[in-house]
Amino acid sequence: MPIDRAEVERIAELARLEIPPEAIERTAAQLSEVLDFVASLSRLELDRLGPTQFAPVEAPLREDELDSRRLAPETALAAAPEAEGGFFLVPPIVENVSP
Amino acid sequence: MSAAEAWRLSAASLADGVRAGSIGYQEAIESGWEGPAARWEPDVHAVVHADPEVRRRGAAGSNGGPLAGVPVLVKDNLCTMDYPTTCGSRILGGYRPPYDATVVARLREAGAVITGKGNMDEFAMGSSTEYSCYGPTRNPYDLERVPGGSSGGPAAAVAYGLCPIGLGSDTGGSVRQPAAFCGVFGLKPTYGRLSRYGLVAFGSSLDQVGIFARHAGDVALAYAALAGPDPFDATTRLGPAPGVSDWDRGVRGLTFGWPANLWKEGVDPEVVGALEQAAACLERCGARRSPLDFLPGEYAVATYYLVATAEASSNLARFDGVRYGFRHPESDDVRALYTRTRSAGFGPEVQRRILLGTYALSAGYYDAYYLTAQRARTRIRREYEAAFARCDFMLMPAAPSLPFRLGEKTDDPLEMYLSDIFTLGANLAGIPGLTVPLDLSAAGLPRAVQLLGPEDSEPLLLGAARVIEVRGEETRLGRDHLTEFAWPTKR
């Protein structure tokens, strides 16, 4: 089983997810089952292969011009759970600074 | 035919009638709602956002383009300004985008009207449309069974007759597998042919907008309206998409690959029977069968679940309760806001995949998982290239089984993942795949096959599908005459 409780907690923190204590064991087991399965890839001869590169297209870059997609501030803020005075509002950002 | 029966028409005939003035725009849009939806929608639950007033405005604003007056149900992960776009997720509850996806804009330019938003597995993660915050969609052929997924809503709606065309998204088979389960055509185009701008991303390098229709010709019609480069999507291919105007050219002289090793075990005999039947059709019409040995599908499943979840873990990071969607009300600081919002907003399968993808990218595991998967992806692409050096297209199951029962696979993620074993290769390789419905099984469930071809072979695949479609008329009544379209029997 490649993933244990501590590993689930570490990943969950990175992903900003909270796994209820009673579900950690089950999550670890489910993830481990999938990882055991994907370990089958080690049976393929991959040594000389490079990773797939995304979208290998000769796409031209964007010219440095303004376009029409810009939103009015009220539209930009319309879906915000909380906004005021043109700003998005969030609970305090705690930097965790100690002098 | 009376205008009330307009829903029976193919999109092509409907648009013809609308342009000729024999069918009104409003009637063209409402017919599917008044007839089949009144009967089926309460049970099937294919639609998650609909609004008669928005439809009325849409019909009033339609034009005489190639899809004049054609209603289209669009999967709930394609951005629409006039309907919510929520990806079947609580975390996007009520969200209305301030812009249309490029494919949605192109539908409107072609005269089509968005008739509503179709149900889906949350963030397109699933193969049964059971993982939706709005509850599951059911298969119109058997309400105890799933319509497939993740684009189960549009697939089921096209099948029961709400609209002749639906749009889904296909990251690992999410258009082709539900098309097979619901007995309709389902095309996943070549990667980069349909713009992804406005498609809420799952696995960016795999995602492609796909088309549902009841006729091969309607798939071609929609493809012609949608395909082509988009300046807002850097991964769209330059140059015009392959022309589909002369797609109906038969299969004489073509060779199709027959990778029979893939269905030696673990595949429903009904599915194998459908393959034999389709192959016989193709051979009768002048195509040649070329048996070939293909890389077992387990490798594609393993590769896919690492690449797709890794990309998803990053793509879904933006759902954090700051700019849109759901926000958990009790958060003292911003870190708690993230964790609580995401834990309460995402369903269990989405969280599972985010965790898996985060793990595959995290320090110390990147090489072993993500990089290995990207190498395996190259290997799988080469496998397809080698196959297409020997044949023009391949015959493949669309799914290992006929539609399964609700709840049958929700407890076993790996089992669910394996139901995509025949479809996700096309996403890894970036090639087009087309599900072609054949007939009904003895139990009355749709049977279908999948055609895979090299990049930009959509016209060829549609031509081959047409052959199977026409031959299929021997066993199913008049697929190209929806006036005789066989409604699924309500159980």
Place this chain on the structure above:
Amino acid sequence: MAYEAVIGLECHIQLGTRSKMFCGCPAEFGAEPNSNVCPVCLGLPGALPRANRAAIDAAIRLGLALGSEIRGESVFARKNYFYPDMPKNYQITQYERPLCEGGALPVTVDGEERSFALVRVHAEEDTGKSFHPERHGDRRVSRVDFNRAGVPLLELVTRPVFRAPVECGAFLTALRRLVRWLGISGGDMEKGQLRCDANVSLRPAGSEPLGTKTEIKNLNSIGGVMKGLAAEIERQRRVLEQGGAIEQATLLYDADREVLAVMRSKESAHDYRYFPEPDLPVLVVDEAWLAEARRRLPELPWTRAARFASEYGLPPYDAGVLTEQRDLADYYEACAREVDEKLASNWLMTEVLRVLKDRGWTLAEWSERVPPGRLVELLKKVAAKELPGPLAKQVFGWMVEEPGGTGELLDRHGVRVQATPEELRPLVRAVLAENPGPVRQYLGGKSATLGFLVGQVMKKSGGQAAPQVVQELLREELEGARRGC
């Protein structure tokens, strides 16, 4: 024990493009909050990036200027971390295969020519801005503005090549000059157009292995960089001298209070999970683009300074001052082509730069009033000794305020230069008569005395005599006297 500091810098240069890095929103500064945003830079679901050619071009030009290797194929990557000013909760940057690798920046430190080696330069996107928590009813909130999100940045990373804060200060000064020279950025640290983080560690002097490093963020002026580094070096030295160990940490420098604060974060916070950005194709820069970028590359400041020294015979200091800004160097060269190079240099460095400083003008504002041709006309008269020095400076003063050529200005102010022998001969004769001693000395072979006599004539003329004519008349009269002896 003596310790040696080892410092590496990570600089961010905000580009002055019209549009943002990955969308067509204005990259300008100072708009209403959340008004320069679109689905892309706001990270809305479904939006996709597309790279700005001008930003990539700026990175290429900076790379070429620094002698970096420019990759024909480079890869954008996602750097994943959660922060409220980061719309997508990942930043599109480059990681494993950056656009520019290697290279070095030539820098003069305390009059010595040095060169500081680089690791890489690449293009990426800026974040939005979040503000310090403030009261909002019965709780506290932070405000977030995404106007800056997606503005193009170049990231430049040096090798750990610095040994002292003063080297870092000189490096940043030179980098600021270079980005301005290339016209890619305003380079103003106070405006956040140039930002700097520093990695610093100490090791026993002369030893090879590196010590544990700390990272200092928030260094937003060149002075702040030097002070912040000095404070951190001092702190680490004290810890080590007391037998302690340095803990890996991120520090924030508070420029107002001149103190460092430690940001504590959990270890996993730094797992950025980089992977290639699947929404963007491989960035292809072909030979044609490179060749064309090379053609557009101006002569670089350090090359130009060297040429000023060799071609115009300027002292290294003057050459350095005149190449601090590209338009100043251009202005100088426009003058130096027409008049004596040293004279032009002296006038620019003293008179022109003083006016710029006093009035707070840019060189462009100066050139608008006094284009090189206008100054050249004046300097030519000075060089030909047709204008006495003090009068030339007076004309220069008028030039700043009023239009018109040198002659016109003299006329307008009623000054007439006495330039004909007829006007000046009586003055010359009077001076010779009044100064028999110096005249004797001259005739005795001490020709340097001539300068004194010229000065006396100038004084008598009230500073309005043309020195060249005075000199000729004096010689004529004195040679006549010699023959007459």
